Amino acid sequence: MSTNIVSLNVNPCKMCMPMGAVSALYGVRGCMTILHGSQGCATYIRRHMATHYNEPIDVASSSLTEQGTVFGGEANLLKGLANLIALYHPEVIGVCTTCLAETIGEDTAAIIAKFHEQNADSGVKIIDVSSAGYAGTQNEGFFRALRAVTEQAPHDATPNGKINIVLPMISPADTRWLKKFLLEMGIDAILLPDLSENLDGVTATKYERLKTGGTSIEDVGKMAGAKLTIEFSEFIRGEDSPAVYLNETFGVPYTRLPLPCGVRSIDALIEVLCEQGGVVTDELLRERGRYLDAMVDAHKYTAAARAAVFGDPDFVKATVRLCCENGIVPVLAATGSVCRELRTLEPEIRACADLQMTEDFRVLDDCDFETIEQYCSELGVNLMIGSSDGRRVAAKLGLPLIRCAFPIHDFVGGQRVRTLGFDGSLNLLDQAANAMITRTETTYRAELFDAYHGGAKAAAAEKPLISAEIRTATHPCFGDRACENARIHLPVAPKCNISCNYCVRRFDCPNESRPGVASEVLSPQAAFERYVYYRGKLKNLMVVGIAGPGDALANFGQTKKTLELIRAYDSEVTFCISTNGLLLPLYAAELKSLGVTHVTVTLNAVDVAVGAKIYKYVDYMGTRYAGEAAAAILLANQLAGIKLLADYGIVCKVNCVALKGVNDGHIFEVTKMARELGAFVTNIMPHIPVEGSAFEGLERLNNKEITALRDDCEINIRQMKTCRQCRADAVGTLDNDISATLRSAVSAPQKSKTRRFAVATRSGVLVDLHFGQAEEFYVYDSDGADVRFIEKRKVSQYCNGKEDCGDKESKWTAVLAAVADCNGVLALRIGDSPAEKLRDAGIAAVATYEQVETAIRAAAGERAQTLKGA
């Protein structure tokens, strides 16, 4: 989940340890696994592996029941082992624990010892693997099983001149390639595990229950006598590493290499093998040559790719290296495992990103698909590489997905995926290049047509069914009859390209209602669906607006796609977007052809020196500007952009945030300029101080001051006086944002006179503070239906000097001063004496434990009679 969401995993990018352990043991000859725990574990794992490998998967279970959790599972495991041997005659059995066995503290080693005691002649090697589901992911489980097999095999340390190859989870087809490759180079190797046959079988006239492929337990024992271990994992901990064990116990030297994917990694492997006497054949050289040739051929396509690579850490590293070699910027490298070391990929990715003029990228561990989705949109990903679990994100964002890691559940061929060696790398590279070509093929004709011939959409826009005047008149933010018509803001634009000192863009803040805030960001498809949903609900829905939560034009792809989807469905609704204007000259023509008729541009200054005080930085054409340079670029584009809009006949509203002491004296000039450029109306809004923003402490202009300012400017240009400073996901009429009411599923109560309430709340979500503990109050106005947040008041600000407030009596005076203009105070608990004092001051005291908005509605509606002024 995103950084502030830590307890809820939404769409996991990982599985559990037993899954990995079972997979690894499939690479040992004649081995069957029994999971010690509830039978569901075995069933789930069989189901998932069978779907990926398209092979029968046999995993036994000790089928523990409630009785087993109380009295221990020994009897079940002993029975299970006996039955497994009787029915399948395995040579080796892996006993893997599960969450259940580990939580009740089963001593599996002792149970296995007891089994051998009772069945001295079973002749079966039983491997004990500790694999609690909560102790790691399938990746750790895989290596832990390998380590257990290595430790518990019958060791034979006689030097045998062989090389051990320890592998993470790779496909059977890649394993077959590796064996052939080693043979060609003349390397005598022991693979652990060898999944090449058991998980990718052939059809045979007689079906054998026990698989005959894999590395024999005797060969595993011989690993103790090898001359070198090559471990294809650079992230697994020493305690789970077979190479480290063989080194510490038998002195077998080892080297760790990235999986041989991409030319550098393969070369590194060849180099190590050559040191061990391996021979580079002419055929191998030709394969290498062909791969390099293909890299050259593909570069012009792959350079456009911005990939999200996700999966086990070693897979991610191998794939990231291939991507970087080919100019594919892996802007997101993510794993579900906890693996801080994955960050070591950053320098490599940064070098590639710099070359391709890409600013931003992320390397994330402990990551779920909700987070991956978020970054895919933010970082402009156009290609996903990983397991089929990425398909939901891919479908939602319209991205191609190369399925090349476990699990692949929606395609066939998981067992035949090829990514290793020169031909495997080539396979991956070709798929990436073809994905880019497909993307171009499906979009460029329409783009060219639109750019040079106006396009069908532009033609339609030129002959509007509804005149601009009517659209303006029915637009709640432009027309006079504002209140009766509804608009929907679709939050599809998360990114922003400038930083304003009055803004902190947070993902969500339920108690705030102001521009740039949204509960969630939608994909164009989801936004379209939301539109269709509300279209059915709101008869008076006239306008679709895109107002962030970032900047509509900084996310032009999403904005465009959203509007196209809606236009294809509804030819009438008015399109409106809001922007800071930085990219307006670039997109004005396209906005016109999309049928946008109304645009709001936020123009806070027409003087570079004033602008420099308001904007922290501006990102433009790949460079970050600050100070006056930033303000100058922004201003030039805003002015040119507004002029262009006027030329295209697009109705333009200029928003201006009035910042006390910063630009409030300058706003007259702004409105004057707006008129000169051909804007339709200006909207002067008071600044809402936001905690954490640079202007957090800036005092807010009160209503009187704002009204005066608007009156002044009216001689320049028409003034909007109905602005409600909506959220970026607002729905409904200006006075009734039903997005919030639908979110909390509260039916609209009766409206009454507007009253003011002070709420003791920790978070702004719930009334959850004792009155006496409140250091600050959230102040709201409500008429029983609509609840509007006004401001936060710190009690200390109402003290006469700091020392005073330590004193109880003075603090009380300050509290009273802070809530003096309120009709009621809402708190979790209020003592009798303070409640009485409040009542004496004509303020109702309400003790409640509710969501803030619900509580206020209740107080404003039902209890109206008991309150002051009722």
Next chain:
Amino acid sequence: MNEKNKLIDKYSAKVYKNRKDHILQLEDLDEAQSIAANTRAIPGVMTARGCCYAGAKGVVVGPLKDVCVITHGPVGCGFYSWGTRRNKARADEDSGGKNFVPYCFSTDMQEPDIVFGGEKKLEKAIEEAVALFSPACIMICSTCPIGLIGDDVQAVARRTEEKYGIKAIGYSCEGYKGVSQSAGHHIANNGLMRYVIGTGDKAPAKKFSVNVLGEYNIGGDGWEQERILKRCGIEVVSMFTGDGSYGALKNAHLAGLNLVMCHRSINYIAEMMKTKYGIDWLKVNFIGVGATCKSLRDIAKYFNDAELTRRVEEVITDELSLIYDDIEYYKSRLTGKTAGIFSGGSRSHHYQVLLRDFGIETIIAGYEFAHRDDYEGREIIPFIKEDADNKNIETITVERDLALYRERYSEAELEALGAELDVDSYDGMIPEMNPGNIVVDDYNHFETDELIRTMKPDIFFSGIKDKYSIQKAGVTSRQMHSYDYSGPYAGFRGAVNFGRDVTMALYTNAWSFVSPPWKNEPMLVGTIGG
């Protein structure tokens, strides 16, 4: 030696003793034939059964689209039950425009959470879920470690309700409870009965209305049923739980009649709703052309309305005319074939009827987690012995809800109706089958392999776990849980899909290459000299 004895003969004495009562080769007898069911699986024999959590989360509450179902436990169980049931769902008015079915929510517990308890993490996760997704209802499903470390999910649910003013239900459906998924169905349904049904007040708009119980909308089966019922003028108030929603389930008590599809997973609810709200139930089967017609006519008989009866007959005539040609073609290709079906707890019965429509006889049928009444009929229920494992699963007793109880028919009227209609009853699977057929309870991999060898069915319907060993044995396989990404198979249109899929599977060219010709044709054999 008959096929049953050949099979169990391969077992050790202990296993033999256990399995002999779970496998039945039907004889030509007048009296009822009984089978052992719903007892513990034998360790190590590769049972197909899942766990209690799978039954509760995977089957019953997972499909509720407006509910944020949080798996409380380490990440595996949540991951494995993510989108694996193919229960299709679409946001609608009842779900408030929400659909969480494509999501997986897990508390992803780590080692310290197991050691120090996971309640705090769960509460934090709920807070995050509420902030991000604003669900109308949250359900917490526990995995194995939860009961052992003492996290109180019911208390967390209560606190959630107080804190956020939404519905929250905590389920103690740890994997080790009971002997199979069946325990989970029971636990989940108890929660729905106790906390959800009866809390809404949106009455059905149509004169005739039903709930469809035990229909999980795999591959769109529920949608086909809803389409047909709507055509007949019957409103579907709620579906348990395919494409279902908390929003719709709340109003289930206002429906006129309950239709029971999957008897195993949901008969408790049907019974309890009868007691508490007075709603009768009919065992229906929309799998099969004849079965669908019979179910529709039974519904019409129950409502006993001339206009409805006329409408049902019209719909049946029209639907049959639309599928006649297709069904006849597939029937011509399939008649005379034999089949085996292993499924969870109801499909093995339902699909026999559909297969018979195409002239296919089912010679092997088995259930993963059925109880004796699913095999032998509900009359056996009073005679089923409770064992330690059943006793651990909570049974709730409900009483007549004086405010909401509405008698549909008086006892006398029901009796009169009973002459031509089986209200509130089910006869089980065995009476459908023929002498010589094999019935297996809690089937396992080994038995599947052996029965294919000895009974030689042409096609075997089972799950993904068996699919590939069946195919490697050279027998056609169709998945009965996910339909191999096809469907729907229910109703009239579904029957055509099914006929097409089975024909395609049996007649695919690949089978002709699987056994190479030189293995099938006898080689020339001769002797030298005299």
